[in-house]
Amino acid sequence: MSLESEVDLPGGAVLPGALPDALRAELIAFRRDMHMHPELGNQEFRTTAAIKERLEQAGLKPRVLAVGTGLVCDIGVEGEQWDGGPSMLALRADIDGLPIPDTKAECPYRSTVPDRAHACGHDVHTTVVLGAGLVLAELHRQRALPRPVRLIFQPAEEVLPGGAADAIKSGALEGVGAIIAVHCDPRVDAGKIGLSEGPITSACDRLEIGLDGPGGHTARPHLTTDLVTAAARVVTDVPALVGRRFDSRSGIAITWGRVESGHAPNVIPQHAELSGTVRCLDIEAWRQAPDVVVAAIDEIANLYRAKSEINYVRGVPPVVNEPGVTELLRDAMIARRGVESVEGTEQSLGGEDFSWYLEHVPGAMARLGVRTPGERHVRDLHQGDFDVDESAITVGVELFTAAALVNGLR
Numbered sequence: 447m448s449l450e451s452e453v454d455l456p457g458g459a460v461l462p463g464a465l466p467d468a469l470r471a472e473l474i475a476f477r478r479d480m481h482m483h484p485e486l487g488n489q490e491f492r493t494t495a496a497i498k499e500r501l502e503q504a505g506l507k508p509r510v511l512a513v514g515t516g517l518v519c520d521i522g523v524e525g526e527q528w529d530g531g532p533s534m535l536a537l538r539a540d541i542d543g544l545p546i547p548d549t550k551a552e553c554p555y556r557s558t559v560p561d562r563a564h565a566c567g568h569d570v571h572t573t574v575v576l577g578a579g580l581v582l583a584e585l586h587r588q589r590a591l592p593r594p595v596r597l598i599f600q601p602a603e604e605v606l607p608g609g610a611a612d613a614i615k616s617g618a619l620e621g622v623g624a625i626i627a628v629h630c631d632p633r634v635d636a637g638k639i640g641l642s643e644g645p646i647t648s649a650c651d652r653l654e655i656g657l658d659g660p661g662g663h664t665a666r667p668h669l670t671t672d673l674v675t676a677a678a679r680v681v682t683d684v685p686a687l688v689g690r691r692f693d694s695r696s697g698i699a700i701t702w703g704r705v706e707s708g709h710a711p712n713v714i715p716q717h718a719e720l721s722g723t724v725r726c727l728d729i730e731a732w733r734q735a736p737d738v739v740v741a742a743i744d745e746i747a748n749l750y751r752a753k754s755e756i757n758y759v760r761g762v763p764p765v766v767n768e769p770g771v772t773e774l775l776r777d778a779m780i781a782r783r784g785v786e787s788v789e790g791t792e793q794s795l796g797g798e799d800f801s802w803y804l805e806h807v808p809g810a811m812a813r814l815g816v817r818t819p820g821e822r823h824v825r826d827l828h829q830g831d832f833d834v835d836e837s838a839i840t841v842g843v844e845l846f847t848a849a850a851l852v853n854g855l856r
Contacts (some may be wrong), residue, residue: 477572498510516612533623536596541600546562567814576599624807626775627812628814628842641791643769646794648797650762701723726764729764814841816834
C-alpha cells in the first residue's frame with residue numbers, strides 16, 4: 447500500500463496518507479457487501495467475522511467483545527493488550543442494522559435480508575473505521591504513526607440503552623485518552639463534515655405505560671374508570687405538564703408511538719397500553735427526567751381513577767462534543783480538504799449511544815456529509831430508501847487518519 451501523498455500542515459509539519467485507489471475500491475465493495483447483509487443488534491456475527499478477517503489480513507490482532515459480536519483492535523501497541531504509555535485515540539464505529547425493509551429500487555447492493563436494512567449509515571461508519579485502521583497499520587509499519595490508536599467496532603447501537611455499555615465493560619476504553627466518531631448526515635454534502643462544540647444530539651429514553659381499570663358499559667362511564675379517556679389524557683396532558691416542570695431551554699419532548707385499548711365500541715376496556723420516547727437536549731434535565739415524568743403520569747392517571755404501571759427505560763444521554771477533541775477533528779479535516787470542508791451543525795433530537803463513551807473520556811462526533819452535491823432529494827435516516835454518496839467513505843477515512851496523525855503531533 448503506497449501512502450506517499452502528503453498534505454502540508456500549519457507550522458510546517460507534513461501529513462502523509464491520501465487514500466490509495468485500490469483501497470478505496472476495496473472499501474466501497476466492503477460497504478456494499480455489508481449493506482446487502484444487515485444484522486440487528488447483538489446478532490452481528492457475519493459482520494464481526496468479516497471485520498476480524500480483514501484486520502487479521504493486515505497483520506493486526508482484533509479481539510471480539512465478550513458479548514460475542516463487535517470487536518476492538520489496537521494499532522501501534524506491542525502485544526494484544528495496552529500496557530501503558532501515551533493515551534490512545536479511539537476511533538469508534540457501530541455495526542448493526544435496522545428492522546425495516548430496504549425499499550431502494552434497482553440497486554445492485556440492496557439488502558438481501560427481508561425487513562432488515564442499513565438505513566442509518568452504520569455500514570459507512572464501519573467501513574470508515576476499517577479503512578482508517580488499514581491505513582494507520584501501514585503507517586505504523588513505516589514507523590510513521592506517532593501514537594497508538596484503538597479501533598472500536600461496537601454492536602447494538604440501535605438497541606436501548608445501546609451496545610456502548612457492553613463495549614466499555616469489555617475494556618474498550620482502557621488506555622484511551624480521547625475518542626472520535628462520525629455519523630452520516632444526508633443534509634451535508636459529501637466532501638464536508640458538520641461540526642460544533644457542546645451537545646449535538648439529544649438524550650433519548652423509552653417509555654412504556656400500562657393503565658388498568660374495572661371496565662364497564664359505555665352507557666355508564668360514571669360507575670367505572672373511563673380508561674380510554676384516561677389514556678387520551680395521559681397522551682395529551684403528560685407532555686404539557688412535564689414541559690411546565692422544566693426550563694423550556696432543556697428541550698424536553700414526549701412523543702407517543704403506540705396507543706392501544708379496547709375491542710368493542712360499547713365496552714369500556716380494562717386495559718390500555720402506551721409507549722413512546724422522552725427526548726431532552728440538556729443533560730441535567732435528562733438526569734431528572736425519570737422522576738418528573740413518572741410523577742406526571744401517576745398524577746394524570748390518578749385524576750381519572752386509573753391504575754398505572756410504568757416502565758421507564760433509560761436510553762442515552764446527549765452527545766456533548768468536548769472542545770479540544772472537536773478542535774482536533776476540525777484541524778484534521780482542514781489539513782486534508784481545506785477550511786471550506788468544515789461547516790457548523792446544530793443539535794438534533796436524535797439519540798446516539800456514543801454519548802456513553804463521553805461519560806468516561808473526552809470525545810467528539812462529526813457529521814459526515816453523504817449527500818451528492820446538487821442532489822435535491824434528501825434520503826433521510828431510518829427510511830427504507832436511505833443511501834449515500836460513497837465518496838464519503840474516502841472523506842471519513844482521511845479524516846480519521848489525519849486526526850490520528852495530528853493528535854500524535856500535539
